[in-house]
Structure formats: structure tokens, C-alpha cells
Amino acid sequence: MYFSDIGIIALMLALGFAVFAIVIAVVGAVREQPQAIISAKRAVLAVSAFLVLASAMLVVSFLTHDFGVKYVAEQSSRSMPWYFTSAAFYGGQEGSLLYWALMLGIFSAIFAFTSRRAPAKLVPYVLATLMVVEGFFVLVLVTVSNPFVRLPYPPQDGTGLNPLLMDPGMLVHPPMLLMGYMSFSVPFAFAVAALLSGEVNSDWLRSMRRWMLASWSIQTAGLLLGSWWAYHVLGWGGYWGWDPVENAALLPWLTSTAFLHSTMVQERRGMLKVWNMFLVIASFALSIFGTFEVRSGIISSVHSFAYSDIGVYFFAFLAVIIIFSTALFFFRLPKLKPDQEFDSVVSREGVFLLNNLMLLGITFATLWGTLFPLISATIRKQTMTVGAPFYNSVNGPLFAVLILAMGIGPLLAWRRTSPNALWRNLSVPTILAAACALVLPLLGITDVLANIGFSVCAFTAMAILYELWRGARVRHAHGEPYWQAVYMLFKRYRQRYGGYVVHLGLVLLAAGVIGSHFFQVQKDVTLKSGQETTIGGYLFVYKGNLQSYGDDQQSVAALMQVWRNGTLVDSIQPGRTMYKNFDNQPASQIAITTLGVTDLYVFLGDWSGPSQATIRIFINPLVPLVWYGGVIMLLGGLLCWWPDGRKRAVYGRQGVKNGRVAITTPEEASKVAVDKGASV
Incomplete structure (x- = not known):
């Protein structure tokens, strides 16, 4: 028996347990049988174990140079170093799909182990949804894209990896990006579970926020590593060319970024419920679209595999996801009504909504530009390409407004902001940005668009630092040294200040893009x-x-x-x-x-x-600055993801010390004033 035979058996067993998990999880949910749900969790763990076994067998086949396995012969050779030979596991279509399924199995197992933290009613539906996605991938692996198919006459040596993949980036970029695509399955499973169970309050958001943060961080790392790889390998002098496959990887990142902003509005004000549900579903659908685009070969790209019939299966799966999710979404739409209405456009939630509009605008423009060659070829029988000038001219202004809003948002209060408070909070960043715009021409930067871009970046950076300084000043007034005040702000409010770190990283990255572009x-x-x-x-x-x-x-x-x-x-x-x-x-x-x-x-x-x-x-x-900014964004994402290790205090129950309510940030001070009916 070959290692590949064990791999095939493991895939078949994984498929069987995935189907069993789906059935028993649904039974447990409908009949409210805890033992059935426990069985579903165990079945999920079995699926993960068998996928680990199958993956191990494929890696061993590579390392032992078993060229009787067709995939091994196509992706490796005896002259390759062992690390590239191991990385060839995900170098082709079949192996990358197995890696996708493996990572989903591992993430599903992690959820099964940590499911006590999620609302009990959601758990069986989450398990069932994850196993439906897993079942599709394993079914494709068993039937039409099996990495363990053997050749009747094994060659003495294999072909080897594509030369463009013979780079250290091969060891980190593809697995990270594939993991990013896969990771959006878990937030999607939570959304489907909430819709199926009717539990569409904020509990499902709180349960899956860190999952979405993990997905966003992984996808950010994948995009950053992909840009670095392109910069170091392809030789065209740039790091982002608006290639269709690059665009496909960016799309779920944009929608997940929008979700992470609007989820705060729902938790704080009970608003944007429809937005949040839509954005989670869209993120997963776009991740499947990216997988479909690469593997179908229907869109020309230096990253795509050759044309394959497997694209039909992915297209059908994507269609089922969209139709099912849309029907479920509209069925539960009456339950997604907001608890409150907007009090004022000039408020933090108003800026969050603007952020979402900009991010979705960029998403639509990028998706349209990616699909337009295919649409023109189908309708007009003429292939028309969409190049970087289109994306730069459309997405550039949208990104500028987005970065500007990133600076304004933290300086606004929830619900409403008075004109006096608006000027008081924005005056310092505005003056510094204006000074930047005046100084840049003296430094030789005479391009108007570049000047605007740098000035917007300066405004947002100053606004974020100003907000950090205001928070530290309040704590310093209560007796803390400034260094300790900054430390405590990050320790006690990791999500908020981690988000500021992400924004600073994005500003730095944007400055790098502006400089290298102009x-x-x-x-x-x-x-x-x-x-x-x-x-x-x-x-x-x-x-x-x-x-x-x-x-x-x-x-x-x-x-x-x-x-x-x-x-x-x-x-x-x-x-x-x-x-x-x-x-x-x-x-x-x-x-x-x-x-x-x-x-x-x-x-x-x-x-x-x-x-x-x-x-x-x-x-x-x-x-x-592009790479430095990207690393800072990842650090900020890690800060947001890292658990607080404490229970958050509920507003109105702050501790009283020395006869005073302990207010630690300007935002809390403004919140107190607003809740009392004052205009901040």
C-alpha cells in the first residue's frame, strides 16, 4: 500500500464524517438534543483528523519522491530543496484545495473545542454550516481534483515547481492567503446560524468578532506578503498591479474591514444590523469567488491555474451560497430593524456609515473592473481589458475620503457632535495638515494630487495621535505618568486603541503608495x-x-x-x-x-x-513605508484580537473613588454628557 492510498481513504472518511456531522447537528438543533450536538462536535474533530492524515500523506509522498503520484510528478523534482518540495504540497490546484480543506478542518475543530463561548442555540447550526462547506471541498477532492491519482508508468523524475514559485515567498504567501480565504467560513457560519435560529441580536456578533478579526488579520498578512513577493520576484518595479487575482484577494478584505467598523455601531447603538449581516455573507461569497476565479482559469492572470472544469463546480457552489443566503436574509429581514435611528450625521456612527460606503464603493469598482473583460467577451464578443489607470482614477479618491474619515471619526462623539466640539477636536489636526500642504511644495513636491494625498495622511495621523494624547492626558490628570497612561489605555481598551494602530499603519502604507506612484x-x-x-x-x-x-x-x-x-x-x-x-x-x-x-x-x-x-x-x-505600514496594521489587528482578560464594565456602574466617578477617556466624558442630553 502506498502513502497515497492512505490519503485517498482518509479523504473518503473525512467526507463521510462531514455528512454525518451535518445531519446530526441539524437533528440536535431541531430536537434540542445535547447528545446529538456533542456527537456532531466529535464528528467535526474526526473530519479534521482525517484531513490532517491526508495532508501528511501527500507531504510524505513529496518528500519520498513518489512520482507515481501524478500531482507529485507535476509539482516537484529530485533537484528541489526539501523545503520547496514540502511547499509544493500547495503549489498546484489539487494540493491547494486540500490545504484549503485542511485549514477549514482545523478551524472547525478549534470552534468545536471553544463552542462554550458561543450562544448554545447557534452552535449546531455553525457546525452544520462549516461541514457543508467542508463537505463540498472534500467532495471535489475525492471526485474531480484528487491529489492522490497515480500514474500507470511513474517517471524517474518530476517536472518541478514553476520557476516563479522557487522563492522563499512560496513558503509563506500562498498558505497565508489560502488560509485567509478559508477563514471567512467561520464568520459566515455564525451569520447563517443566527439567521436559521432567529437569534439575530448582538450576541452572534460578540461571539464571532474575534473570528472575523482573525480572518481580517490573516488576509491582511496574505495581501502584504503577496505584494512583497510580486515586488521581489516579477521584476516590473511595483508591488500591486490590479491583477484580477490580486483584486479577488482584496475584495473580502474590504468587506470584512467594513464589517469590523459597523459592528461597533450595532453593539453600541443597535444600528446597522442589515449592513453587518450583509457584509459577513458578502465576505464569504467573495472569498469563494476568489477561489473560483483562480481555479477556473476563465480570467487571464499571471496567478491563475490553467482552464479547468473544476470552475463549474465552484460556480455552482457560489450560486447556491448566494441564493440560499439571500433567501434566508430576506426571510429574517423584519428582525433586523435598528433599535435606534441616527440622531445626527455629524457623529461617530455617521462616519462609520461613510466608511462603509467608501469601502463598498471600492469593492464594487474593483469587482466591476475584474469582471468587465469577461462580461464584454460574453455580450460583445470582444475582450476589453481594464488596466491600472481605471482603478487608480476610481479607487484613489475613494481611498482618500476613507483615510480622511478615519481621522475624523475618533474625534466625534456618539449620537451628535456640537459645532464647538467639532472645531475644538478637529482644529489641531486641520492646522497641521494645512501646514503640511504648504511645506510640501517647498520640498519639491509640486504635484497637486500627491500634495492632497500626503496632506490627508498627515491629517489622519495627527488626529489619531491627538486622540491618543487626549486619552493619556485625562489619565495623567488622575495621577498616572504619561507612559503608564498610554500603557493603560492600550491595556484596558485594546479594541479601540488597537484600531487606532491599524489606522496609523494604513496611513503609513498609503504614504508609501503615494510616494512610489507619483x-x-x-x-x-x-x-x-x-x-x-x-x-x-x-x-x-x-x-x-x-x-x-x-x-x-x-x-x-x-x-x-x-x-x-x-x-x-x-x-x-x-x-x-x-x-x-x-x-x-x-x-x-x-x-x-x-x-x-x-x-x-x-x-x-x-x-x-x-x-x-x-x-x-x-x-x-x-x-x-508600505511594508512598515503593513506590519503596524498587523500589530494593531493582533492588539484588537488579543483577549482583554477582564470583564468590561457596564456604563452607569463605574467605580467611584474618592467620591468621583472614574472617567478614563475623553470618549467616556462625552458619552456621559450626551446621555444626559447635552450637546458635546
Whole structure:
């Protein structure tokens, strides 16, 4: 018996237990039988265990070079290092689907272990919904996309990974992004459970908020790593090209971001219930759409797999999700009425609504641009492409308004904000942003759009820091040193101040995008040994080519020196590697030198013998801010996700010390005033 045979058996058993879990969970919910629900949990754990076993068998097949397995022969070779051989597990369609199912099994098992924290009525429906999704993926794996299919005549060696995947990013980006897609299944299961059970109050939101935060953080990491990978591997000088598959990964991130904002409004004011339910369902549907888009091959992308009939199954599953969720949504719509109405547009909930409108606007524009080539090919029989200029011109202003709203929101009170309070809170950030707009032209930034973008970023950054300072000042007035006051703010209000950290990271990322978009400089030049070229104040000296040969590859590197003001900055070797198994398809080794907040990005375009090369050089200002901002966003997401470790105090029951009510933040002070009928 081969390891692959064990893998097939494990998949079949996983499918059987998934079906059993669905049936017994529904029976337990309808008949209110706790023992049936316990059986469903155990069945979910069995599904997870069998998927772990199947995945382990596939990895072992790779590591033992069992080329009798068709998938192993297609995705690996004996010359590959063991870590790339292991990563080949998710390098193709079949393995990536198995990884998707594996991660869902693990997340489902985590929910089964922690289900006591969720409302009891929701648990069986959550389990059943998760197993329906799991059952679909395992059914596809068993029938039309089996990674354990064996060849009648095993080859002596395999083809190997695509050269573009032979990069350290392969070890982190694909698994993180696939996990991100999968993780939206759990919030979706909570939403379906709430709709099926009729328990659509705020309890289901509180139970699944951290699940959605985890999904958002994972997807953020996947997008960030994907941008980093594209920047370091593809050689076009950028990190985001509005490729259809990139867009598909961004879509659920946008809707989940909108949800994380509007859920606070529902918990605080009992409003935006319809929004929240819609956004959770949309996030999951868009994650399935992204999976469908990559695996169907119907949309041209450098990330897509070849055209496959598997796309039909995903399209049908997506259609079922949309139809079922929509019908359930409208059935429960009468129960989703808001508890309160908007008191004023100039309020925190008003800004949250504006955030949602901007995020959904970006989502719609991105989805439309992604699908338009397919729609035009179907209706007009003519394929029309949608490029980066469309997305930049449409989404750019929307992102600017979104970032501006991020700065205004924290400075507004709930319910209503008086004109005096509005000016008092916004005056400092506004003055600093205006000063930024006046100073930037003196620094050589004369582009109007860039100036507006930087000024908006400055306003929001100052607004967030100002809000942090106000909170620390209030605590300092009660006797705490400033450093302790800041620490206590983050400790006691992790969700709020973690959100501010996320916003600061996004502002930093946006500044990096603005700088690299408006001020990137490019130069293509053909040099002979000893010749030099200048760009952006840097001198590049070409010394010749260094060529090397291996059993299945050929490499060439251009030897260069980078000088600035008579000082040697760096010695670089941009290169290309050609792989024989892929018809000498080249993979690029980009030379990136980071100097402060500027990247020198050098790509070897072509070469002739040992002493001539065509070099493409980019000067990319502020690109490092993209990575720094992304990391800060992840840290903020972790702060929001991290449990408080204490019970939140209910308003109106604050402790009294020395005869005074302990108010720790300006927001609490404004809340007291508003609840008493005052205008803040």
C-alpha cells in the first residue's frame, strides 16, 4: 500500500464524517438534543483528523519522491530543496484545495473545542454550516481534483515547481492567503446560524468578532506578503498591479474591514444590523469567488491555474451560497430593524456609515473592473481589458475620503457632535495638515494630487495621535505618568486603541503608495563592461556578467556597483535563472537596495556574452513605508484580537473613588454628557 492510498481513504472518511456531522447537528438543533450536538462536535474533530492524515500523506509522498503520484510528478523534482518540495504540497490546484480543506478542518475543530463561548442555540447550526462547506471541498477532492491519482508508468523524475514559485515567498504567501480565504467560513457560519435560529441580536456578533478579526488579520498578512513577493520576484518595479487575482484577494478584505467598523455601531447603538449581516455573507461569497476565479482559469492572470472544469463546480457552489443566503436574509429581514435611528450625521456612527460606503464603493469598482473583460467577451464578443489607470482614477479618491474619515471619526462623539466640539477636536489636526500642504511644495513636491494625498495622511495621523494624547492626558490628570497612561489605555481598551494602530499603519502604507506612484523614476539602458549610467543622483557602474550552469538550470548575473556623491553605496548582482524543465523560462533575481525610505530596484532585462547587459533601474521613493505600514496594521489587528482578560464594565456602574466617578477617556466624558442630553 502506498502513502497515497492512505490519503485517498482518509479523504473518503473525512467526507463521510462531514455528512454525518451535518445531519446530526441539524437533528440536535431541531430536537434540542445535547447528545446529538456533542456527537456532531466529535464528528467535526474526526473530519479534521482525517484531513490532517491526508495532508501528511501527500507531504510524505513529496518528500519520498513518489512520482507515481501524478500531482507529485507535476509539482516537484529530485533537484528541489526539501523545503520547496514540502511547499509544493500547495503549489498546484489539487494540493491547494486540500490545504484549503485542511485549514477549514482545523478551524472547525478549534470552534468545536471553544463552542462554550458561543450562544448554545447557534452552535449546531455553525457546525452544520462549516461541514457543508467542508463537505463540498472534500467532495471535489475525492471526485474531480484528487491529489492522490497515480500514474500507470511513474517517471524517474518530476517536472518541478514553476520557476516563479522557487522563492522563499512560496513558503509563506500562498498558505497565508489560502488560509485567509478559508477563514471567512467561520464568520459566515455564525451569520447563517443566527439567521436559521432567529437569534439575530448582538450576541452572534460578540461571539464571532474575534473570528472575523482573525480572518481580517490573516488576509491582511496574505495581501502584504503577496505584494512583497510580486515586488521581489516579477521584476516590473511595483508591488500591486490590479491583477484580477490580486483584486479577488482584496475584495473580502474590504468587506470584512467594513464589517469590523459597523459592528461597533450595532453593539453600541443597535444600528446597522442589515449592513453587518450583509457584509459577513458578502465576505464569504467573495472569498469563494476568489477561489473560483483562480481555479477556473476563465480570467487571464499571471496567478491563475490553467482552464479547468473544476470552475463549474465552484460556480455552482457560489450560486447556491448566494441564493440560499439571500433567501434566508430576506426571510429574517423584519428582525433586523435598528433599535435606534441616527440622531445626527455629524457623529461617530455617521462616519462609520461613510466608511462603509467608501469601502463598498471600492469593492464594487474593483469587482466591476475584474469582471468587465469577461462580461464584454460574453455580450460583445470582444475582450476589453481594464488596466491600472481605471482603478487608480476610481479607487484613489475613494481611498482618500476613507483615510480622511478615519481621522475624523475618533474625534466625534456618539449620537451628535456640537459645532464647538467639532472645531475644538478637529482644529489641531486641520492646522497641521494645512501646514503640511504648504511645506510640501517647498520640498519639491509640486504635484497637486500627491500634495492632497500626503496632506490627508498627515491629517489622519495627527488626529489619531491627538486622540491618543487626549486619552493619556485625562489619565495623567488622575495621577498616572504619561507612559503608564498610554500603557493603560492600550491595556484596558485594546479594541479601540488597537484600531487606532491599524489606522496609523494604513496611513503609513498609503504614504508609501503615494510616494512610489507619483515619484517613481525608471531608466532602461544597455551597457558594456566598464560603462556607467546615472539616475536620481545615483551612479551605476557595470562590471560585466557572471554565468553559471547546473544540471537543470543556467544562471547569469550582472556585476554592478552603486555610487552616490563619490561613495560606494552597494555592490549588486541582478540576475536571471533559466530552468530546462520549463523550456528555459527565466526567473529573476532582483537587486533591491534600501537606503532610508527609498529603494534602488535593478532588474536584468537581457544580456549578450560576458560583457554586455540591458539593465532596467527604478528609483522607488517611500516603498519601505508600505511594508512598515503593513506590519503596524498587523500589530494593531493582533492588539484588537488579543483577549482583554477582564470583564468590561457596564456604563452607569463605574467605580467611584474618592467620591468621583472614574472617567478614563475623553470618549467616556462625552458619552456621559450626551446621555444626559447635552450637546458635546
